[in-house]
Amino acid sequence: MNITFLLSAIILLIAITMSMVGKGGGNFYVLAMVLAGTSMQHAATTSQLIMMATAFTSMVIFHNHKRVDWKLALMIDPPTDIMAFVGGYFAGHMEGTTLKIMFAVLLIIISLFMFINVNEKPREQKKKIGYWNRQFGEYSYTVNLWITLPITAVVGFFAGAIGISGGAFKIPLMVMLCGIPMEIAVGTSSAMVAVTALMGFLGHSVHGNFDLYFAIPLVVAAVLGGWLGSKFAVKSKPKNLRKIFAATNLLAALIMIFNILQP
Numbered sequence: 088m089n090i091t092f093l094l095s096a097i098i099l100l101i102a103i104t105m106s107m108v109g110k111g112g113g114n115f116y117v118l119a120m121v122l123a124g125t126s127m128q129h130a131a132t133t134s135q136l137i138m139m140a141t142a143f144t145s146m147v148i149f150h151n152h153k154r155v156d157w158k159l160a161l162m163i164d165p166p167t168d169i170m171a172f173v174g175g176y177f178a179g180h181m182e183g184t185t186l187k188i189m190f191a192v193l194l195i196i197i198s199l200f201m202f203i204n205v206n207e208k209p210r211e212q213k214k215k216i217g218y219w220n221r222q223f224g225e226y227s228y229t230v231n232l233w234i235t236l237p238i239t240a241v242v243g244f245f246a247g248a249i250g251i252s253g254g255a256f257k258i259p260l261m262v263m264l265c266g267i268p269m270e271i272a273v274g275t276s277s278a279m280v281a282v283t284a285l286m287g288f289l290g291h292s293v294h295g296n297f298d299l300y301f302a303i304p305l306v307v308a309a310v311l312g313g314w315l316g317s318k319f320a321v322k323s324k325p326k327n328l329r330k331i332f333a334a335t336n337l338l339a340a341l342i343m344i345f346n347i348l349q350p
Contacts, residue, residue: 095308102312112348113251118339121338127183128296135288140306141313142281154274156223164279167243174247175290190249194340228266247287287327
């Protein structure tokens with residue numbers, strides 16, 4: 088079976104499931120490509136392009152269902168995007184093994200985040216410098232910018248470097264620390280993932296680690312998967328899938344570690 092066809096089928100399934108929970112899925116895209124023999128640098132670059140296309144598709148659907156808080160995204164996402172470009176650029180100077188180790192460690196951390204019970208709790212509005220009180224439709228929440236902006240910047244650097252989205256960090260951050268409802272966090276995450284992936288892709292592309300003909304069928308499969316997954320998401324409860332993805336992330340981390348240890 089043609090390896091590109093097989094990869095496209097795998098990425099279609101990943102895109103469907105990841106778009107349902109507001110995550111980019113870069114961890115699985117990168118792993119699939121590395122196991123298929125792609126270099127870590129090329130896998131990370133292609134993953135960013137795939138996530139950009141998938142997240143944009145999901146974003147349109149979530150926006151039509153009024154689940155994207157654009158002002159929230161514009162407030163907290165710029166540090167992620169800037170650092171995603173920086174991470175993507177510096178990744179071009181790193182050894183493939185170093186990036187694989189970073190990838191495995193990040194997947195383990197992401198898994199721990201996913202195992203956390205993310206409970207939606209209303210937050211008291213605070214009239215202090217660095218606390219942004221936000222009203223979005225019927226919802227109101229308070230964003231602690233002192234905590235949120237530095238965390239999103241760090242997430243952006245590592246996301247850009249290894250080809251993931253950072254959605255697994257941002258959704259718990261929005262729900263647990265800011266009191267943002269899960270459905271709004273998932274929808275807004277899709278918009279932020281699209282821009283973060285674009286910046287990471289540009290950072291990687293500076294070094295020429297990109298093959299357009301290899302990427303096109305994977306992007307097409309991902310866009311279809313993103314569209315289908317988002318359609319399912321607006322009719323389901325994404326948080327019910329959290330522990331399944333946590334376990335899958337751990338498995339992916341172990342597979343990558345095994346790949347590193349191979350002679």
